Amino acid sequence: MPPINRCLPALRCLRLVDNAAQRQSLRPLTRIARPTIRHHQSRLHHTQAEASSSASTADNAPQSPPATSKPEVKYTSESYPNIKRNSKFKELSADDVQYFKDLLGNESAVVDGVTKDASAELEGFNSDWMRKYRGQARLVLKPSSTEQVSKILAYCNKKLLAVNPQGGNTGLVGGSVPVYDEIVLNLSRMNKIRSFDDVSGILVADAGVILQQADEHAAKHGYIFPLDLGAKGSCQIGGNVATNAGGLRLLRYGSLHGNVLGLEAVLPDGTIVDDLSTLRKNNTGYDLKQLFIGGEGTLGIITAVSIICPQRSPAVNVAYFGLESYENVLQAFKESKKHLSEILSAFELMDVGSQHLYRNATGAKLPLEGEYPFYCLIETSGSNSDHDSEKLNAFxxxxxxxxxxxxxxxxxxxxxxxxxxxxxxxxxxxSQHWGGVYKYDLSIPLPELYDLVAECRERFKSNGLMGETDDHPVKDVVGYGHMGDSNLHLNVAVRRYDKAVEKALEPWVYEWVQKRQGSISAEHGLGLAKKEYVGYSRSETMLRLMKQIKDVYDPNGIMNPYKYI
Amino acid sequence: MSGLRILVPVKRVIDYAIKPRVNKAGTAVETNGVKHSMNPFDELSIEQAVRLREAKVPVEDILVFSAGPTKSQETIRTAMAMGADRGIHVVEEKIELEPLGVAKLLKQVVEKENRNLVILGKQSIDDDAGQTGQMLAGLLGWPQATQASKVTIEGEQCTVTREVDGGVETLKAKLPMIITTDLRLNEPRYASLPNIMKAKKKPLEKKTLADYDVDVSKRMKTVKVIEPPPRQGGGKVDDVDGMISKLKELGAI
Known part of the structure; x- marks a missing residue:
């Protein structure tokens, strides 16, 4: 830190220490143990993107209090007893491992739990950061080139070895970790930025580049990566594209379906799909790359992406409002688009319950003195701070x-x-502070977006599960989310995971969303958590077409099995 | 006793969260197109003045003052949105004022506006001089309490707690006096929308240096500004063998 502003960080540290102390004191109440072995957990720690995972049975695993030793995460196979290991998949042998070792030619590229015990090392690849899902992989491969990926997949396809592609492993629906003994194919060693065009802003990079590094690289040239999310310090752009991550900049810059210009991917049979186009326009046949965007690694593995980065805005302003009713929130959103049009970069909704949870959990002071049922956060980004301030002031x-x-x-x-x-x-x-949380990440038409939260709260009031005292499992039902994208995060903060709560929520939430033609997973994908509920958002015809595509590209079904659709 | 007539000088500086860059000529820090905000210590001073009023200490008025380019008016408006009553802006686009010049200027403001308490930031985060408050106290011959972490006023009596090495020191003095503020004094409030609107209607007097009889000519010349040498990044090795050979290469083993 340069000398001219050296004194202020001290203040920041003080506040941090303050918060940390508060958290410490609250910790014994927290029943979800945090990941302790993952090297990047601290970066994730305070930015957990809205975990959406529906209340899976994994949640219900009784967890010993944190005072005792670190609780083991229950195997996914135990929490999902209906999912059986597909017996057509071959079990790994020492010969297979030798083949991969010779192929990758580097000790550190193979984590071998087949011929020796490597359980400690494998743990980080087997369990997700929420400690909800845990697979039983015994082999992790970290290729460093597209050719290596191709050879690995060709071999696996021939031998019927199941494969679980893995990026930064920050997913929220259990899609990034194996269920049984699938080989984990981790892209972390493919982390080179291939090119950046200073004029067009097009970035071409390996799939394993960390999102934050990609953004920092773009920033050096005055550009911004069109995606931003809480886990940016750990997640990889290949994984972001494979899961079609949404995040905070979607309102302004649109989804990855529009920003990704080209892909390089490897099909299960080893075919390298080189569609690393840097063209914005290319109307020559089916746009097959779109199948890999949001395909969650079920059709092939993305090894590189080319993506268009918009100009970075030097002027950013943020305002925070209190509003009396949801109608006013809708009105404010409408007016903000009218007055701020091209500089509006975020419109976020928080209800009063969510702000209370935040205040009570962190000890932070809320920005407004008075109390209102709804709060909004508006961000503008533009090129000229004077112009922006003028627009913002008028608004x-x-x-x-x-x-x-x-x-x-x-x-x-x-x-x-x-x-x-x-x-x-x-x-x-x-929202996790009091023991746990049931999270839903939903797309709902704007006029009815908040009705779900209100109805859900009523439901828990009338069935007696929600209350102030400890004998009620539910502490509060809160709603917040990306208003600009009609994306609601419904969080049911609980003191403990409870079957009765789960029964009251599911499938009620999904049916509610289905009635309004919403989506049961707006930005977090399907993975394992939402797989069985996809029918609430997609018709049988759609699912049939999807399965046909899967059969064409992955006839043996070795890619990320047991998940998706 | 008549109430407190508080003066709070504020300065528009590069936002503390922004990493400053040295300009191409190596003569100063680049300020063009860089986000500016109120000097954080001045925010504390305004907050303290407003809190005194809220604590029912009789406050007649809170005057906020700034000297500098036209944009400094935004800073004055922010201070008024936080609760100051009126502002004076000495418009000066060219001359960069030194602490002594500012102190002389402030002395005249104090006299003309009949102030009996001046609350200043202990330093501004752009030049880090940390001199103005003390110089002003000297010029006025008033008592001063620097680096305040707690301020209480009863009648004519000011009690100021200040942080010193290894503890705190509590000072008492009678008005009029000078207080400079330190980080732990308070947590400045947000400027609320209704107050931002109200601040637009509060009086802001525009003046020039010619309205005051001060010599603000520069006594110092900046010879050169350089950035600290960049940190050498570390390297990554693939495995234990890689690390051993790297350590050997460096002569560490």
């Missing part, structure tokens, strides 16, 4: 004078900007 004056917004604050400096964002980004972690 603020308008929504205040029309009484759409009851109260609000505007960040006056970078520090305030970050603490306003924390009120939104901190909710996910805060």
């Amino acid at each position: 603020l004056e308008h929504v205040m004078s029309e009484e759409i917004v009851a109260d609000g604050v505007v960040a006056q400096d970078e520090t305030q900007l970050q603490s306003l964002w924390a009120c939104r980004e901190g909710i996910s972690e805060a």
Whole structure:
């Protein structure tokens, strides 16, 4: 830190220490043990993206209190007894391992649990960071080139060895870890940026490049990676593309289906699909790369992507509002688009319950004095701070004078900007504070978006499961999310995981969403958690077509088995 | 006793969260197109002045003052949105004022505006001089309490707790006096929308250096500004063998 601002970080540290102390004191209440062996867990720790996973039975595993030794995560095969190992898959032998060792030619590229005991090393690849899913893989391969990936898959396909592709392993639906003994194919060693075009902003990079590194690389040239999410310090761009991650910048820059210009992928039979186009326009036949975007590694493995990065905005402003009703929130959203059009970069919704959870869990002070049923966070990004401030001021004056917004604050400096964002980004972690949380990540048409939260709360009030005291499993039902994308995060904060709560939620939530033609997974994908519920969002015809595609590209079904559709 | 007539000088500086860059000529820090905000210590000063009023200490008015380019008016408006009553802006685009010049200027403001308490940030985070408050106290012949972490005022009596090496020191003095603020004094509030609107209507007087009888000519010349040498990045090795050969290469084993 350069000398001219050396004094302020001290303040920041103090506040951090303060928070840390509070967390420490609350920890004994926390029943979900945090990952302790994962090297990157600390980076994830405070930015847990909205975990969506439906209340899987894995949640219900009785966990010993953190005071005793670290609880083992239950095997996915135990929490999902209906999923049986597919007997057509071959079991790994020492010969197979030798083949891969010779192929990769590097000790550190193979984690071998077949011919020796490597359980400690394998643990990080077998369990997800939420400690909800745990597979039984005995072999991890870390290829360093597309050719190696091709040879691995060709061999696996021939021998009927199942494969689980893995990026940063930050997924929220159990898609990134094996269920049984699938070989984990980890892309972390394919981490080179191949090229960046300073004029067009097109980045071409290996799949294993960490999202934050890709963004920092783009930033050096004055560009921004069109995707941003909580796990950016760990997740890999290949995994982001394979899961079609949504995140915080989607409102402004659109989804990866539009931003990814080309892909390099390897099919299960070893075919290298070189479609690493850097063209924005290319109307020559079926756009097959779209199948890999959001395909969750079930058709092949993405090894490189080319993606268009927009210009980075030098001027960023953030405002935080309190509103009296959901109608006013809708009105504010409409007005913000009208007044801020091209500079609007985020419109986030938080209800009062979510803000209370955040305040009570972190000890942070909320920005507004008064209390309102709804809060919104608006971010603008533009090229000229004077122009932006003028637009923002006109907008603020308008929504205040029309009484759409009851109260609000505007960040006056970078520090305030970050603490306003924390009120939104901190909710996910805060909702786990009292023991656990049932999370749903849903797309719902805007006019009805919040009805689900209200109805869900009523449901728990009337069935007596929710209350202030410890004998009620449910602490609160809160809603927040990316308003700009009609994406709601429904969180049911609980003191303990309880079958009765789960029964009250499922399939009720999915049926509710289905009635409104919503989606049961807006941005987190299907993985293992949502697989059996996909019928609520997709018709039989759609599912049949999808399965046909799967059969064409992966006839032996070796890619990421037991998951997706 | 008549109430407190507080003066809070504020400065517009590069936002503390922004990494400053040295300009191409190596003569100063690049300020063009860089996000600016109120000096964080000045935010603490404004907050303290407003809190005194909220704590029912009789406060007649809170005057916020800044000297600098036109954009400094945004900073004054922010201070007014936080609770200051009125502002004075000495518009000066060219001359970069040194602490002594500012102190002389402030002395005149204090006299003209009949102030009896000045709350300043202990330093501004751009030049880190940390001199203005002390110089002003000297010029006015007033008592001073620097680096305040707690301020209470009863009648004419000011009690200021300040952080010193290894502990705290509590000072008492009678008004009028000078207080400079330190980080732990308070946590500045957000400027709320209604207050931002109100601040637009609060009086802001524009003046020039010619309105004051001060010599602000520069006494110092910046010879050169250089960035610290960049940190040498570490390397990664693939495995134990790689590490051993690397260590051998470096002569460590």
